[in-house]
Amino acid sequence: xxxxxxxxxxxxxxxxxxxxxxxxxxxxxxxxxxxxxxxxxxxxxxxxxxxxxxxxxxxxxxxxxxxxxxxxxxxxxxxx
Numbered sequence: 001x002x003x004x005x006x007x008x009x010x011x012x013x014x015x016x017x018x019x020x021x022x023x024x025x026x027x028x029x030x031x032x033x034x035x036x037x038x039x040x041x042x043x044x045x046x047x048x049x050x051x052x053x054x055x056x057x058x059x060x061x062x063x064x065x066x067x068x069x070x071x072x073x074x075x076x077x078x079x080x
Contacts, residue, residue, distance in 0.1 A: 004012070058071060067074040 062068050062071065062073075065073050
């Protein structure tokens with residue numbers, strides 16, 4: 001369905017054949033009994049626990065705003 005010239009078709013076919021050949025080389029290896037890996041690193045979840053912490057009050061935050069309206073930052077309109 002792609003509109004390609006004959007030269008582009010030949011080039012893409014050569015590239016796809018090279019990629020396919022690379023994957024075919026993997027067939028030479030015996031992988032029976034090998035567990036699939038998600039990562040090569042033996043790590044567990046290293047992320048911290050997601051805990052909500054309120055570090056400033058709304059009033060403290062709004063004190064730094066150049067303009068505010070009803071407790072929200074007021075900014076110039078981006079779309080007319």
